[in-house]
Amino acid sequence: MAFRSRRLEALLNGCLETVHYGDIAALVGRQEAIEAEDLDYKQQHYGGEPKHREELAKDVAALANHLGGVLVIGMAESRGLPSRAFDVDLDDQRIRDLQQRIASSTAPPVQWEPFLKENPSNPGHGFLLIAVPRSPQAPHAITMAPTKPNAPALRYPRRSGSKTDWLSETYVATAYHQRFTAVADRATRLRDIETWLVTSELSRERPQLLVTLVPDVPGEMRIDQSSFTKYKGQLFAAQPLIASTKRLFQQVSVGPHRLTLQQRVGRSDGDQAHLYDDGSGIWVQPLPTRVDTDEDPTDRVRSLQGDVLVHRMMSAVTFLAAHARDRCAATGTASVEVGLVDGMYAHPYAPPRPFPRPGQPARSETYPLSVDQVPPFPSGTHCSEVAQAEATALVDDLADGSTGMAQAVSLLANHLVHTFGIPEAHSVSAAGALRLAAWHPAQRENMSAWALQQAMAVIE
Known part of the structure; x- marks a missing residue:
């Protein structure tokens, strides 16, 4: 299911399919492009270490469990404000690796779509956009083992502003009930x-x-x-x-x-x-x-x-x-x-129209x-x-x-x-x-x- 956001399309001057590298690079320093509940920046690709795999699962599940949104990989930020473009490689192996990681570390697996925006001056490199729509299968859990010993084994993140909250048991139970009864x-x-x-x-x-x-x-x-x-x-x-x-x-x-x-x-x-x-x-x-x-x-x-x-x-x-x-x-x-x-x-x-009571004014013609x-x-x-x-x-x-x-x-x-x-x-x-x-x-x-x-x- 495709992700659409009028706010982000206005920010980027177009939908995710049509925007160019320059449209994203132009976000640097713009206050309206600060990180928000539907927008997040990552300077580099998610690494292969457990904490990076956990962060990837948390980020995509948090968006899917809330309003949906876009992760911009290849953009540094300072206090949430995009500060500098760092082109990342856009090879197919990266996309296949992301698909495998997200599918294996979220349940139900989060649906997402990649958009590759190549830098004309740096072929093979540029921005990778990960678009995550709000999910009809929410809530999505992180299923991989936590990297912190005191963290629960099954966690449900949700985007809140530019940060991530963790859903309570009551909220999760309510969300499951709504999922099964929605249709x-x-x-x-x-x-x-x-x-x-x-x-x-x-x-x-x-x-x-x-x-x-x-x-x-x-x-x-x-x-x-x-x-x-x-x-x-x-x-x-x-x-x-x-x-x-x-x-x-x-x-x-x-x-x-x-x-x-x-x-x-x-x-x-x-x-x-x-x-x-x-x-x-x-x-x-x-x-x-x-x-x-x-x-x-x-x-x-x-x-x-x-x-x-x-x-x-x-x-x-x-x-x-x-x-x-x-x-x-x-x-x-x-x-x-x-x-x-x-x-x-x-x-x-x-309901049926009531009969007028005695003394009640007649209906207007x-x-x-x-x-x-x-x-x-x-x-x-x-x-x-x-x-x-x-x-x-x-x-x-x-x-x-x-x-x-x-x-x-x-x-x-x-x-x-x-x-x-x-x-x-x-x-x-x-x-x-x-x-x-x-x-x-x-x-x-x-x-x-x-x-x-x-x-x-x-x-x-």
């Missing part, structure tokens, strides 16, 4: 997250879009005072609506196993998101609609623009997947469920929900209280917010609009291209510029 829990997890939000927001009577994402290989986000301060700053500064500079969320708080984001302080009728510590997330969004002016109130319809629906879905899946990948190091595929309802009581997971598209694309032929869709996609594709994300949203949007009698949501194609003619004229320039920035195809 069965994914479908239940998705439904539980959505049900909890629906039942806590039953007062919402406007049309709502709910987008829920659950990674198939869960991640882990540590929530303490230090991390909360960091995440709070990130989320206040976030611009989660694509092609927009709007900072949407004004309140960030902590809930059970999650961060809670709200658009309006002290009110629950705006956008709200819950970002869970395993990489799961849900975002509920009130949608702007228009009621027609038919003289007979019984014939009036509440219309939602199809491009608004697609825009909000694209924003939500990108934002939630970025949380899963970048804060929780979730990897692989994710299950995504979207629900469009004309009021929260219409949601399939909501509501109108059936339909979906319209920009002419000449077809609009809805009938109304519905609820529409749902599900899809599975790669976390990285969704978080990158480019063609792979657009393809997933096209599939989800098509399934939603079928409920309203529309064959296709034309704002985005099945191939992941933005179809400008299907967007409202006021949005075309912004969406076109955003698509160009994301290297996404644009068609008329």
Whole structure:
């Protein structure tokens, strides 16, 4: 399973497959390149002595048991800051030796991938990158005999900042339990997250879009005072609506196993998101609609623009997947469920609407929900209280917010609009291209510029 990290890719100006020797050498002296929970430097190759073999096992297992990360071999550091490049030899025998050592000294064997970055001025030498993804088989133990007499025979390391912690017996037991139950829990997890939000927001009577994402290989986000301060700053500064500079969320708080984001302080009728510590997330969004002016109130319809629906879905899946990948190091595929309802009581997971009690004010007047598209694309032929869709996609594709994300949203949007009698949501194609003619004229320039920035195809 490949390792991806937006933070490290931004630091190196590219993904691990494409970066060059010079990109890594340029890290010398840069404060943002200091050793961290996902980055470690080694001046030389791991030696063959027992203490060096133990150190190799500890380093790779610690990354696999936490967020994953990269070991840069061939870079000296001073107090964690990269200080000087020391080219190491990049012969095949070194790679084969690493494979044998890691496989024989960790259990389950840690999965990793080597990247050789040769110095153009020193053929056969350069940096060796050892990329270790967060592991679905965690926790990984060091199985070789300890070099210190008082150390336990079976040890479980985990990266903590730029250092290594050792997992307690309670943590190890919990992690083993989660490993064996994770697959069965994914479908239940998705439904539980959505049900909890629906039942806590039953007062919402406007049309709502709910987008829920659950990674198939869960991640882990540590929530303490230090991390909360960091995440709070990130989320206040976030611009989660694509092609927009709007900072949407004004309140960030902590809930059970999650961060809670709200658009309006002290009110629950705006956008709200819950970002869970395993990489799961849900975002509920009130949608702007228009009621027609038919003289007979019984014939009036509440219309939602199809491009608004697609825009909000694209924003939500990108934002939630970025949380899963970048804060929780979730990897692989994710299950995504979207629900469009004309009021929260219409949601399939909501309880029955209670009968009004004597003296209780009557409900405000509501109108059936339909979906319209920009002419000449077809609009809805009938109304519905609820529409749902599900899809599975790669976390990285969704978080990158480019063609792979657009393809997933096209599939989800098509399934939603079928409920309203529309064959296709034309704002985005099945191939992941933005179809400008299907967007409202006021949005075309912004969406076109955003698509160009994301290297996404644009068609008329």
